Amino acid sequence: MKKQFLLYLSMVIFIFTSWETAQANNEIHINWREIRTPEPLEDFSFYEKGDGFSVGSDGAQFAFTKSKDGFTFNDQRIQPPYYKHRDMTAVSMVGEDAYIFGKHFPYGKMERQMFNDKYSGYGFTFHEVDPVRYPHLLFNDSAVQVLDKGKKYVWAVGEKGLISRVTPATENSTWKEIVQSNGNNWTSNNLLSVFAIGKSVWTVGEKGAILTSIDEGKTWKTVKAGTVDNLHSIWFLSEKEGWISGENGILLKTVDGGKSWNQISLDISNTISNMYFMDRDNGFLTVDKSGVYYTNDGGFHWTKVHSNPNNTYKAIDKNSLNEVWILQNNQSFLATSDFDMTQTGPYGHRDVFKTTLGNEQIAALTKERILNGFNGYFRPADTFTRAETVTVLSKLVSFTEQGSIPYTDVKPGDWYGKPIGLLSTAGIVKGFEDGSFRPTSAITLEQFSKILYETDRYLGRDVEVQNINAFKELYRNAEHISSWALNGMAYAYEQGYLEGLELTNLQPNVPLKRRDAAVVIYNYHNQ
The missing domain is CATH 2.130.10.10 (YVTN repeat-like/Quinoprotein amine dehydrogenase)
Structure with a gap:
């Protein structure tokens, strides 16, 4: 209750100051040097x-x-x-x-x-x-x-x-x-x-x-x-x-x-x-x-x-x-030179800096090899795909069933084929009406939350949402959540999986960035 109240208070304050302040984060510091011109x-x-x-x-x-x-x-x-x-x-x-x-x-x-x-x-x-x-x-x-x-x-x-x-x-x-x-x-x-x-x-x-x-x-x-x-x-x-x-x-x-x-x-x-x-x-x-x-x-x-x-x-x-x-x-x-990409910084990637949102989470997850980069780069501003989401969860959850692939656009030899098969057989993920899974499409916040909800239900956890009306009041974009995803998002919020995200700025149906996905995965992994 205390956590919920504090989060509520911070979100109310942000609603009134969103786009009103240019100095919301005073912890950011950039080192400058001056070069005189002739x-x-x-x-x-x-x-x-x-x-x-x-x-x-x-x-x-x-x-x-x-x-x-x-x-x-x-x-x-x-x-x-x-x-x-x-x-x-x-x-x-x-x-x-x-x-x-x-x-x-x-x-x-x-x-x-x-x-x-x-x-x-x-x-x-x-x-x-x-x-x-x-x-x-x-x-x-x-x-x-x-x-x-x-x-x-x-x-x-x-x-x-x-x-x-x-x-x-x-x-x-x-x-x-x-x-x-x-x-x-x-x-x-x-x-x-x-x-x-x-x-x-x-x-x-x-x-x-x-x-x-x-x-x-x-x-x-x-x-x-x-x-x-x-x-x-x-x-x-x-x-x-x-x-x-x-x-x-x-x-x-x-x-x-x-x-x-x-x-x-x-x-x-x-x-x-x-x-x-x-x-x-x-x-x-x-x-x-x-x-x-x-x-x-x-x-x-x-x-x-x-x-x-x-x-x-x-x-x-x-x-x-x-x-x-x-x-x-x-x-x-x-x-x-704070954004120098010629060498790997303290967060494990050339493009993850001290100013990057989610830098600590990115560093921890890549160290455990839960998340991967791209030849030294993480690409934090890129979108996180449906295939990456399923692959990460297959590393965090043990499945007893042998998976089968029911989708037209996923083959057993694909790097994401086995994870998609496992989570599909477990009833955690579903494809689309045309028979496709669209593995390379970006995952949205509501899709990600729904998958975490279904994963916890598969694991036998209590997934009952405590107060869905309170969540709808707190999250000002709640009206844009798809009906099938509302319980999943409210549950993910109550469990703290979405903690650290700027929820007031995130639409539920907009592609999730890799750095935001890292925050959610870190929260889920360390629950």
């Missing part, structure tokens, strides 16, 4: 490991490389002085070539030069754009789009609705301004950020401007943002799930490929200038005049992990070593 910079991008390219005002361009003593910045400033007063504002890397954009500097390509297999600098090719169409326009951001068959574009956006692209695949890259048939730009608002994923290109800007194209820029669709605030950054995790941030703490999220955007209420009032997501769990926000915020649960909670009321932030990027770099105040980088 001159003021506006943007940077990585091409390999810790090496990258940066651009700034007055023609500043630096390639930075790792060295024994830290980082070396190699001045790649263009000569002659004709380029001196051209401010560089955006850079994107395609392989080892840097594509540079700016004011009075529409497009430049820097090709990395090698001498005897050693880095020797960059050679430059300049591509001028019609100065009549671009009298004084400023590019604000750029992004790389990779299409089928190796086709690529580098997109750039800027003032007065400027949208342009170049084709890096050819030796003489072509420049194309994206305009309507009447010669006008698709919007007159200044565009501040661009992102490309799959066939889609997205750009956002001032006065709530959101534009998208799925036909290589031939046509653009305006999407309603529900706000007139300036939007500063856009990021997509997949073609379905994406984020937009802006001034006054604006944070928008889509889960339907941008058809609709829902505003997330956070305790942030300043401009969210940039964002970066490493995967569906781990992401960063930079908030001007405030600090850096981090989430380890897909954006449900945000924790301030670096504070500076005087900072402005220009860009975020991650290199192949999983180091996150943030350009602050144009003159230094914040960098962290």
